[in-house]
Amino acid sequence: MEYLHGGDIYSDGKIRLDFSVNTSPLGMPESIRQAVINSSGSWERYPDSRGRSLRSALADYYGGRIPKDAFLCGNGSADLMYTLIFALRPGRALIPVPAFAEYQMAVEAGGCFAEPFLLEESTGFSLEENKEKLMEYIRKSSGIDMMMLGNPVNPCGLAAGRKWIEEIAVLCREKGIFLVLDECFNWFLKEREHFSAIPLMAEAPEKYRHVMVINAFTKIYAMAGLRFGYAVCTDREVIRRMERCRQPWSVSAPAEAAAMAALTVRGEAEKAAELVETERRFLKEELAGLGFTVFPSMVNYILFRSDTDFDYRAFCRERGILIRSCGNFEGLDGRYYRVTVKQREENRELLKCLEEASAHS
Missing domain, CATH: 3.40.640.10 (Type I PLP-dependent aspartate aminotransferase-like (Major domain))
Structure with missing residues (x-):
């Protein structure tokens, strides 16, 4: 198994948006x-x-x-x-x-x-x-x-x-x-x-x-x-x-x-969950509209699958956006990707990049 996790923004200095690691879209309180x-x-x-x-x-x-x-x-x-x-x-x-x-x-x-x-x-x-x-x-x-x-x-x-x-x-x-x-x-x-x-x-x-x-x-x-x-x-x-x-x-x-x-923070988790629910619904619908197979999710990340072998991760990375390839997950392969749920403007940037990638696939 290849040792690979999300959040690898260190291989080069191009990454503007990291969708490969699943932290709260609200950031640290x-x-x-x-x-x-x-x-x-x-x-x-x-x-x-x-x-x-x-x-x-x-x-x-x-x-x-x-x-x-x-x-x-x-x-x-x-x-x-x-x-x-x-x-x-x-x-x-x-x-x-x-x-x-x-x-x-x-x-x-x-x-x-x-x-x-x-x-x-x-x-x-x-x-x-x-x-x-x-x-x-x-x-x-x-x-x-x-x-x-x-x-x-x-x-x-x-x-x-x-x-x-x-x-x-x-x-x-x-x-x-x-x-x-x-x-x-x-x-x-x-x-x-x-x-x-x-x-x-x-x-x-x-x-x-x-x-x-x-x-x-x-x-x-x-x-x-x-x-x-x-x-x-x-x-x-x-x-x-x-x-x-x-x-x-x-x-x-x-x-x-x-x-x-x-341990003293109150309400932040609920706010994050509410935002994630709205943005997850938006992302899922848009990803499906781009032709991907989108799997159900209840949290702040979405698994989806391409029907081709096109390398969406490499395409997005060249444009400063990092998504998680799931090729090293047992039971999955390089056609599967995971993206975190961010705020609307960032989610739109991701979708625009994936739409461009789909035109090349």
């Missing part, structure tokens, strides 16, 4: 930016390697429903994924695909086997629409130690609801499978608690001790350069094992200040 600047007096000290203030603040944020020692903070969600793999060393990890490439990279870095389960394209790569086949696969399998999946799924943007999460989690418990849910894009959903495992974990911590949620403020508050993520698991032994094998000081002082400020 000013209160977070100011908190980072104001934290400069602490930069000469080591941050708290145990993240005690952050863990307490996260517990408060979730209304005290999850105890503070069920949280672990890290240098973004990917850092926590790798830490989890190194802590538990699953022999086999099931990954519904297409999926964020870092799941497989983390599993293989830990010397473990990543086992793909292909979601059907005819369903829009929906977890819910593939439930019966996925559950049957799990029932018939033996030796699976872990399942890692995004909810919402990256790159398609569909999310599974609480009933689906509960049914899959119960089956995983019966089969001795540790379930990892990446909820980093959950913030862009309406009624986002309905699509999260955290309420289930809060209501029945013992029943869902085999479940971990990984989340971050990276996307919703445009904090990609600061790096902050957190894991939630009610099995304290899992958290302790992760603490023993991770690097110390994985959350820098500026990132800690940003995260603490993010």
Whole structure:
């Protein structure tokens, strides 16, 4: 698998608009930016390697429903994924695909086997629409130690609801499978608690001790350069094992200040989700009008497919616009692309470029 992510604006200096990375179209809230600047007096000290203030603040944020020692903070969600793999060393990890490439990279870095389960394209790569086949696969399998999946799924943007999460989690418990849910894009959903495992974990911590949620403020508050993520698991032994094998000081002082400020922001996620819903509808209709096959999405990015082998990414890049080629996603190829949802003027620029590209294809 080619190592490729969105946000590679560094290969040349031509990029004006980056549609390859999925951060909020509203950008970073000013209160977070100011908190980072104001934290400069602490930069000469080591941050708290145990993240005690952050863990307490996260517990408060979730209304005290999850105890503070069920949280672990890290240098973004990917850092926590790798830490989890190194802590538990699953022999086999099931990954519904297409999926964020870092799941497989983390599993293989830990010397473990990543086992793909292909979601059907005819369903829009929906977890819910593939439930019966996925559950049957799990029932018939033996030796699976872990399942890692995004909810919402990256790159398609569909999310599974609480009933689906509960049914899959119960089956995983019966089969001795540790379930990892990446909820980093959950913030862009309406009624986002309905699509999260955290309420289930809060209501029945013992029943869902085999479940971990990984989340971050990276996307919703445009904090990609600061790096902050957190894991939630009610099995304290899992958290302790992760603490023993991770690097110390994985959350820098500026990132800690940003995260603490993010926990006090109110209404920004809802504003971003509302804007994204309007602009996503606009982008989907326009992309379909250009002849692309456009897949359903519930969040701030859209997966679409060309019917030709024309390189839309290269064409757009030459004109200063970066889109995400999905050729290195398991189950996809170079005809698939993902674009983030930005504000109307920027979205129009993207569409104009793709229209020009279509005339050359």
